[in-house]
Amino acid sequence: MDTTAVVINAPGELQLRTLALPSPVSGQLVVQVEWSGISTGTERLLWSGRMPPFPGMGYPLVPGYESVGRVVHAEGSTKVRVGDRVFVPGASCFGEVRGLFGGAASRLVVPEARVVRIDERLAEKGVLLALAATARHALASGDGLPPDLIVGHGVLGRLMARLAVCSGGAPVVWETNPTRAGGAEGYLVLDPKDDARRDYRTIVDVSGAAEGVDGLIGRLARGGELVLAGFYDTVTFAFPPAFMKEARLRVAAEWQPADLAAVTALVANEKLSLDGLITHRAPFSNAADAYATAFTDPTCLKMLLDWGVSR
DSSP states (O other), X not given: OEEEEEEEEEXXXXXXXXXXXOOOOTTEEEEEEEEEEEOSSHHHHHHHTOOOOOTTOOSSEEOOSOEEEEEEEEOSSOSSOTTOEXXXXXXXXXXXXXESSOOOBSEEEEEGGGOEEOOGGGGGGGGGHXXXXXXXXXXXXXXXXXXXXXEOOSHHHHHHHHHHHHTTOOOEEEOSOGGGSXXXXXXXXXXXXXXXXXXXXXXXXXXXXXXXXXXXXXXXXXXXXXXXXXXOSOOOOOHHHHXXXXXXXXXXXXXXXXXXXXXXXXHHTTSSOOTTXXXXXXXXXXXXXXXXXXXXXXXXXXXXXXXXXXX
């Protein structure tokens, strides 16, 4: 059994390749992928060669952790059945080609426990569940209160702001690029130069810009918390201002199954909207151009690869 996969052979070198897949064993599923999303955080770092050392890192690799597809085969006794639409947060089924995170392929072999069955109506928007779970994890692992300030109005920042609003918050979101300032739903978007406030209780940074940490510490209230929820290489900060603020620093790691279950329920109950976040689409055959657009076009919030499955 073969699959067509996006493969990053080396930094800046991306192509579609046909790869062999293993035969499924008991408890595994074969998923025909309908759509996969392109991450402008981790995948950009993989593509550019700036990804810091990370377990499973190396080239060649299949990227992607935002896939939605149909189960076309279930080996043995499984609760997920053939025909179910599922979200797949990546796979590792490509032999000598690494799967980090392994979702950008036309067909995947994955353990049943790896997938989440989703509502038919969610369709392509299901690719956003990983980022929604990431946003929820960053918020839920704190003090339980919505953040005061979110830095970055990309997809992750928007999902975090929407979750904060769901929790009764009214956060401020910073965005320096005017093309990304629109689309707020129940919260305020500001350019940081237009915000004089310096007493934020909690600031969540999703920009991944390590050079901005000192400035964010300066915006905290005494005893305030800065949450790093993007993906960074090396983070440094001046100690005296942090000392004077008695600042707290927290790193939000990868989402957990409970986060994915929570946001899936919020979406199903229509408490969390995923509308308006997928801005660009491309057929999988144009993967190289699609990745370049996702990483360079500021109007692109989320690029979707369509794997050409008849629907």
